[in-house]
Amino acid sequence: xxQLICLCVVLCLCGCETVQPWERxxxxxxxxxxxxxxMEISLQAQINASKEASSGGQGAAGGGCGCN
Amino acid sequence: MASRPGDKHPALLALTSSALLLPAYxxxxxxxxxxxxxxxxxYSKYEEDDTQGSKTxxxxxxxxxxxxxxxxxxxxxxxxxxxAVDVQWEDMSGASPWFVGESLDGSPKVIMSGAxxxxxxxxxxxxxxxxxxxxxxxxxxxxxxxxxYDSDAIALxxxxxxxxxxxxxxxxxxxxxDDIEPTQGSVPTNTIKxxxxxxxxxxxxxxxxxxxxxxxxxxxxxxxxxxxxxPYKLYDQRPDxxxxxxxxxxxRQYFFWPNGALHADYRYFDxxxxxxxxxxxxxxxxxxxxxxxxxxxxxxxxQDEADFFANIANTDQRYYSEDYRLSAxxxxxxxxxxxxxxxxxxxxxxxxRYETDESWGVYSGEESPALVDYWRYSFGLDxxxx
Numbered sequence: 009x010x011q012l013i014c015l016c017v018v019l020c021l022c023g024c025e026t027v028q029p030w031e032r033x034x035x036x037x038x039x040x041x042x043x044x045x046x047m048e049i050s051l052q053a054q055i056n057a058s059k060e061a062s063s064g065g066q067g068a069a070g071g072g073c074g075c076n
Numbered sequence: 077m078a079s080r081p082g083d084k085h086p087a088l089l090a091l092t093s094s095a096l097l098l099p100a101y102x103x104x105x106x107x108x109x110x111x112x113x114x115x116x117x118x119y120s121k122y123e124e125d126d127t128q129g130s131k132t133x134x135x136x137x138x139x140x141x142x143x144x145x146x147x148x149x150x151x152x153x154x155x156x157x158x159x160a161v162d163v164q165w166e167d168m169s170g171a172s173p174w175f176v177g178e179s180l181d182g183s184p185k186v187i188m189s190g191a192x193x194x195x196x197x198x199x200x201x202x203x204x205x206x207x208x209x210x211x212x213x214x215x216x217x218x219x220x221x222x223x224x225y226d227s228d229a230i231a232l233x234x235x236x237x238x239x240x241x242x243x244x245x246x247x248x249x250x251x252x253x254d255d256i257e258p259t260q261g262s263v264p265t266n267t268i269k270x271x272x273x274x275x276x277x278x279x280x281x282x283x284x285x286x287x288x289x290x291x292x293x294x295x296x297x298x299x300x301x302x303x304x305x306x307p308y309k310l311y312d313q314r315p316d317x318x319x320x321x322x323x324x325x326x327x328r329q330y331f332f333w334p335n336g337a338l339h340a341d342y343r344y345f346d347x348x349x350x351x352x353x354x355x356x357x358x359x360x361x362x363x364x365x366x367x368x369x370x371x372x373x374x375x376x377x378x379q380d381e382a383d384f385f386a387n388i389a390n391t392d393q394r395y396y397s398e399d400y401r402l403s404a405x406x407x408x409x410x411x412x413x414x415x416x417x418x419x420x421x422x423x424x425x426x427x428x429r430y431e432t433d434e435s436w437g438v439y440s441g442e443e444s445p446a447l448v449d450y451w452r453y454s455f456g457l458d459x460x461x462x
Contacts, residue, residue: 024242024283024284024285024286025285025286026240026242027242027284027286027287029241031287032241032284032287034287034288034330035284035287035288035290035330037330037337038369039330039336039337039361039363039369040290040328040330040337041328042282042292042326042328044361045413045415045424046148047116047118047146047148047162047456048118048413048424048426048454048456050146050162050164051118051120051144051146051164051454052428055122055452056377059401059430059448059450060353060377060379060401060407061347061349061351061353061379061382061401061402062320062322062343062345062351062353062355062377062379063298063320063345064276064278064296064298064320064322064345065294065296065322065323065324065343065345065355066278066280066294066296066324067231067233067248067278067294067296068231068233068248068249068250068276068277068278068296069250069252069274069276069296069298070216070218070229070231070250070252070274070276071218071220071227071228071229071250071252071254071274072220072225072227072252072254072272072274073197073199073220073222073225073227074195074197074222074224074225074256075197
């Protein structure tokens with residue numbers, strides 16, 4: 009698994025075409041954002057963390073809650 | 077202060093920064109502060125299915141219902157600063173699994189907490205962010221207060237773009253101090269008063285792959301120290317520290333036909349309690365004209381059980397737990413989001429269904445009788461002051 013992830017990282021980082029600043033209009037669209045809806049993502053992450061044993065991965069963990 | 081002829085106007089600077097020097101790491105952290113103030117409101121209804129009578133002593137029982145309201149404000153402050161305020165209120169009621177017993181035929185059955193548990197939670201989060209030429213840095217404070225749980229957390233994060241803007245390097249650290257004081261009365265509790273601390277660090281890199289695609293990778297480490305036992309479970313005794321690692325990746329690809337974007341995210345999680353998990357999120361953001369987006373989404377999750385999990389806890393062991401959340405199971409959830417813009421307003425609606433089953437996971441283990449399924453609905457309104 010670790011080797012596969014490392015391979016993917018290397019391939020993705022090396023295999024990119026150069027995109028000039030004026031060619032990045034599509035990447036600025038709302039539907040291309042990492043978090044298109046921050047409130048929705050935040051609520052979903054909180055629910056998942058309170059019903060499953062895993063959390064995190066997209067930033068530092070922050071505080072806890074007594075959510076059961 | 078009057079602008080000199082050579083100075084860029086802040087609005088122009090923001091526009092050129094966002095349009096021409098688009099960083100590889102986008103989303104809530106861009107290179108320029110927001111041009112306009114934005115506010116948003118959400119109401120969400122969360123409803124867990126009743127426990128099945130065949131898996132419960134005492135027949136079917138109602139589980140948690142939660143009403144949640146969210147408020148979001150994002151505003152530019154001065155030339156290079158922005159402030160965000162998020163407030164969330166929750167009102168929850170229902171019963172929770174208390175312990176698991178063995179029925180006459182030998183199958184495990186759950187005993188619920190009986191009387192309905194009532195609780196409220198208020199969370200306030202304030203973030204200030206400074207934007208500089210090739211990135212930004214933020215400071216965040218979060219306070220969460222419940223009847224039986226208080227948490228104070230701070231976080232620092234930052235990102236910097238490569239000179240060509242193709243790659244963005246990001247990092248974040250956080251610390252929290254949590255106090256637990258279980259509500260007495262409904263069930264006996266494992267502690268009267270306890271605390272725990274959480275420390276976390278994350279690094280990430282994102283990269284523009286093509287004119288229409290972007291990829292990211294992240295690595296996080298979280299250390300929890302203190303009272304990690306569930307205070308309301310009858311047979312629950314967990315280690316007082318936990319070390320967690322998560323590796324994540326994400327991909328966004330835009331398709332001119334049919335004018336939509338694919339979102340794919342994956343996370344692998346591992347910890348020193350013996351839990352490992354895989355999470356795969358997929359979403360399709362379909363544009364319908366200029367004002368409407370329809371977003372179907374699907375999520376698959378599978379986790380291994382903790383080393384000390386058993387349906388019928390062996391209390392002779394040093395650590396033990398019957399908590400279904402530490403069992404091996406798979407979960408599939410899916411739903412639909414709708415966003416429609418009318419002038420400066422935007423309306424959002426979300427419906428989601430989440431279901432679990434031990435046989436759906438890639439890991440095998442004892443099936444807990446307390447696995448949870450739920451429905452969630454959200455409705456929201458956003459406004460931008462421009």
